[in-house]
Amino acid sequence: MTTTQHIPVSALQPQIECIIRSLGSDDKTAQRLAQMGILPGTHLHIIRIAPLGGTIEVTGDQGQSFALRQKEIAAMTCEPVAMPLDSELVKVGQTYRIRALMGGKTFRQRMERSGIKEKKLLQIKRTGNKPVLMCQIDLNKPVELGRGEAKKIIIERISNEQN
Amino acid sequence: MNKTEASVTIALAAIPNSGKTTLFNRLTGSGQATGNWPGVSIEQKSGSFVLGEYSINLIDLPGAYALSPVTEEERVVRNYFLQSPPDIILNILDARNLYRGLGLTLQMALSGLPMVVAVNMIDEARRQGISFDLKVLSQHLGVPAIELSARTGEGIPDLKQNLYKVIKYPEKTRNPHISCPPLLEKAFSEITEAINQSGIDTRLDHTFLAMRQLEEDDPEQRENDDKVDVMTRKWYRRLKQSLRTSIPVACANCRFNAARGLAMEVLHDQPAFEDQLTKQLDRIFLHRFFGLPIFFLLMFLLFQGVYGLGAPLQELLSSGFDRVGTWLASQALVISWPVWLQSFLFDGLWQGISVVTSFFPIITLFFLFMSLIEDSGYMARAAFLMDRLMHWLGLDGKAFITLLLGYGCNVPAVMGTRILTSSYSRILTMLLIPFTLCTARLQIFVFLTALFFSPVIAPLIILSLYACSFGAVILTGLLLKFFQIGGTPEPFIMEIPPYRLPTLHSISLRTWYELKDFLFRAATLIVAGVLIVWLLIHMPADVPPGSEATWAGQLGHMLTPVFYPLGIDWQETVALIFGFIAKEIVVGGLAVIYSGSDLAGQMSGHITPLQSISFMIFCLLYTPCVATIATIWSESRSIKITLLSLVLGLGIAWITSFIFYQSGLLFGFH
Numbered sequence: 069m070t071t072t073q074h075i076p077v078s079a080l081q082p083q084i085e086c087i088i089r090s091l092g093s094d095d096k097t098a099q100r101l102a103q104m105g106i107l108p109g110t111h112l113h114i115i116r117i118a119p120l121g122g123t124i125e126v127t128g129d130q131g132q133s134f135a136l137r138q139k140e141i142a143a144m145t146c147e148p149v150a151m152p153l154d155s156e157l158v159k160v161g162q163t164y165r166i167r168a169l170m171g172g173k174t175f176r177q178r179m180e181r182s183g184i185k186e187k188k189l190l191q192i193k194r195t196g197n198k199p200v201l202m203c204q205i206d207l208n209k210p211v212e213l214g215r216g217e218a219k220k221i222i223i224e225r226i227s228n229e230q231n
Numbered sequence: 232m233n234k235t236e237a238s239v240t241i242a243l244a245a246i247p248n249s250g251k252t253t254l255f256n257r258l259t260g261s262g263q264a265t266g267n268w269p270g271v272s273i274e275q276k277s278g279s280f281v282l283g284e285y286s287i288n289l290i291d292l293p294g295a296y297a298l299s300p301v302t303e304e305e306r307v308v309r310n311y312f313l314q315s316p317p318d319i320i321l322n323i324l325d326a327r328n329l330y331r332g333l334g335l336t337l338q339m340a341l342s343g344l345p346m347v348v349a350v351n352m353i354d355e356a357r358r359q360g361i362s363f364d365l366k367v368l369s370q371h372l373g374v375p376a377i378e379l380s381a382r383t384g385e386g387i388p389d390l391k392q393n394l395y396k397v398i399k400y401p402e403k404t405r406n407p408h409i410s411c412p413p414l415l416e417k418a419f420s421e422i423t424e425a426i427n428q429s430g431i432d433t434r435l436d437h438t439f440l441a442m443r444q445l446e447e448d449d450p451e452q453r454e455n456d457d458k459v460d461v462m463t464r465k466w467y468r469r470l471k472q473s474l475r476t477s478i479p480v481a482c483a484n485c486r487f488n489a490a491r492g493l494a495m496e497v498l499h500d501q502p503a504f505e506d507q508l509t510k511q512l513d514r515i516f517l518h519r520f521f522g523l524p525i526f527f528l529l530m531f532l533l534f535q536g537v538y539g540l541g542a543p544l545q546e547l548l549s550s551g552f553d554r555v556g557t558w559l560a561s562q563a564l565v566i567s568w569p570v571w572l573q574s575f576l577f578d579g580l581w582q583g584i585s586v587v588t589s590f591f592p593i594i595t596l597f598f599l600f601m602s603l604i605e606d607s608g609y610m611a612r613a614a615f616l617m618d619r620l621m622h623w624l625g626l627d628g629k630a631f632i633t634l635l636l637g638y639g640c641n642v643p644a645v646m647g648t649r650i651l652t653s654s655y656s657r658i659l660t661m662l663l664i665p666f667t668l669c670t671a672r673l674q675i676f677v678f679l680t681a682l683f684f685s686p687v688i689a690p691l692i693i694l695s696l697y698a699c700s701f702g703a704v705i706l707t708g709l710l711l712k713f714f715q716i717g718g719t720p721e722p723f724i725m726e727i728p729p730y731r732l733p734t735l736h737s738i739s740l741r742t743w744y745e746l747k748d749f750l751f752r753a754a755t756l757i758v759a760g761v762l763i764v765w766l767l768i769h770m771p772a773d774v775p776p777g778s779e780a781t782w783a784g785q786l787g788h789m790l791t792p793v794f795y796p797l798g799i800d801w802q803e804t805v806a807l808i809f810g811f812i813a814k815e816i817v818v819g820g821l822a823v824i825y826s827g828s829d830l831a832g833q834m835s836g837h838i839t840p841l842q843s844i845s846f847m848i849f850c851l852l853y854t855p856c857v858a859t860i861a862t863i864w865s866e867s868r869s870i871k872i873t874l875l876s877l878v879l880g881l882g883i884a885w886i887t888s889f890i891f892y893q894s895g896l897l898f899g900f901h
Contacts, residue, residue: 098476104334120617122622
């Protein structure tokens with residue numbers, strides 16, 4: 069199952085990684101990106117958003133760093149592969165694998181106590197502004213997380229591992 | 232290539248941020264010349280050096296990502312390759328990230344021209360633990376590849392030796408193979424066949440020409456009906472239907488697939504590496520909360536560095552000039568000359584030279600600090616931080632810095648537009664800078680507000696003038712964006728290069744070239760402008776300078792119908808004519824015109840506070856000075872842009888003053 073989609077502007081946030089499927093309909097922009105080596109198939113990693121918003125720093129899979137505007141990224145079709153747990157792109161009922169825990173040592177220890185570790189699988193039961201409720205597959209024990217906590221947990225899709 | 236030919240043209244072609252300018256400076260040293268590419272406002276730099284028995288003409292091509300153009304710079308590079316192919320291509324790759332540049336390298340390797348690849352920044356790559364096998368690179372590309380560091384000079388002799396070998400013993404180059412989808416390959420081979428049959432005489436590879444044909448913007452637009460064009464159109468239509476992407480994107484895809492594989496082989500399959508230092512620094516400089524305060528602090532330091540240090544030096548220089556001028560004028564020999572000649576020499580020519588030299592300190596400091604910011608990699612970060620703010624004016628973030636520096640002095644700011652990457656933002660910024668309130672204009676405002684207003688009101692008036700300047704920049708920006716003066720904006724996709732330590736050598740070299748450029752390109756125009764104003768103020772010879780009977784006075788009277796609705800009398804009109812030389816001399820000019828001992832008293836008796844504000848608004852918005860206009864001309868190389876700048880300044884100044892003065896009268900002020 070592949071879900072190629074336009075990532076909505078509101079969902080653009082650091083730590084999202086996606087595979088570009090098409091460069092968008094503006095020929096000039098597409099050509100510019102292509103000439104810089106950003107092509108369909110490239111893994112794009114959102115690094116940060118400028119303090120005033122609107123401009124986004126991304127890196128390609130060959131280590132190049134770029135600044136783009138929201139409009140350009142939103143025009144691409146992209147397949148999200150990794151995202152923070154609080155992302156809009158997270159879907160209820162999906163199973164994900166934990167890729168990384170971003171916080172400090174205490175945060176990691178606290179998470180580990182409730183069984184949240186790198187490489188573990190988890191399933192989302194509920195999303196939204198209320199605590200994110202998720203269910204861990206290995207333990208089958210539901211865990212509730214706050215938004216701040218969810219932000220620091222990076223998860224990746226497992227359905228398209230073969231890609 | 233003809234071995235007996237003593238002069239060889241080498242074109243330096245590379246993607247932006249690969250150290251092209253540094254290598255160019257390293258190879259040519261002082262033998263450089265600048266000009267413009269025909270028809271566009273893009274600088275053409277060439278230099279010469281000697282290689283054994285050959286004299287080399289090195290052409291520095293603008294930075295380009297590919298030969299299928301998106302930007303005006305890339306169009307220049309493409310046209311250059313197709314119309315006057317160089318004898319040898321010198322291409323640069325960034326050792327820290329080979330993949331970035333390989334797309335262009337592969338494209339050029341297909342051209343069939345002899346090429347040498349310089350893998351630059353080897354010192355930094357080594358520091359980051361990258362190692363590679365250049366033999367593999369050289370074999371795949373079919374051309375010599377040399378590792379070097381243009382910054383430190385390491386590997387330069389090796390490069391020269393290889394260039395020499397390529398000139399002396401030219402070998403038939405073997406083009407690298409890039410695999411493409413079958414349909415695209417078929418298109419290339421059929422168009423190549425048509426080119427073969429056309430019997431065209433070129434040193435360029437025919438497949439390379441076929442690729443250029445197909446990657447053009449729109450082959451349908453071409454009128455020619457020869458076989459090649461018919462074939463191209465046929466394939467263009469067919470490919471457009473069957474490819475999922477546009478043709479240039481599909482071609483880029485083939486190239487970068489090859490580039491990815493090649494980079495991996497050369498780098499012994501090392502994973503894409505990360506520059507830890509850059510990552511750490513960016514965490515601070517691009518921080519969500521601290522990023523902007525740090526930026527403004529740095530801008531403050533930059534402003535202080537340029538103008539805080541520059542202004543005293545500037546004053547020292549011009550007072551030195553005055554003193555030397557006075558001393559020369561008092562010489563017995565000079566006094567024996569006719570009065571008009573003395574005046575021409577000292578009030579005209581000497582004054583003009585003095586204006587030119589007074590810019591030296593700030594231009595020097597400006598480019599010292601600017602190169603520091605640019606070479607270190609911070610400029611791209613600044614552009615990233617400021618992009619949102621400038622975007623709705625149709626500009627990119629770098630324009631913010633040049634506009635900001637305009638608040639010190641317009642001349643270096645206009646020169647600084649060179650750092651802008653697209654010609655669209657360059658032209659737009661160049662036209663906006665004259666509306667920034669420079670320190671010379673500030674002097675007029677300080678004098679006049681002190682004269683007409685209480686110490687409480689005066690600062691508020693000056694503050695409002697600053698607001699008026701911001702407003703003029705923003706509104707004119709929107710106006711120019713709306714009318715698409717400068718063409719259409721280019722897509723904003725900016726590379727953020729890793730941080731680097733700039734070297735004194737490259738910074739000082741750059742500053743020196745900028746100064747030289749200013750001297751050769753703008754200086755004559757400045758002196759000419761000063762002389763014209765001198766003529767206006769001093770002719771005819773038998774009346775007191777600046778008085779009603781001079782040409783300037785007559786002009787002032789003639790312009791009365793134009794300036795009367797603004798509340799500006801002929802005396803002030805003449806002062807505005809003085810202001811064309813430099814805004815610093817407006818107050819002095821007023822003293823000459825009123826030719827009395829008590830300027831303050833005379834002026835406050837003659838004009839009302841409302842009129843004084845109207846005059847100040849006009850001063851703020853009209854043409855800053857002849858030096859700025861000369862610099863705009865020398866930077867844009869376009870009469871159209873220069874005239875537009877004049878018209879915009881005068882027009883907006885007139886309209887704003889008119890609205891202000893008339894509504895002031897309506898509200899009962901006078």
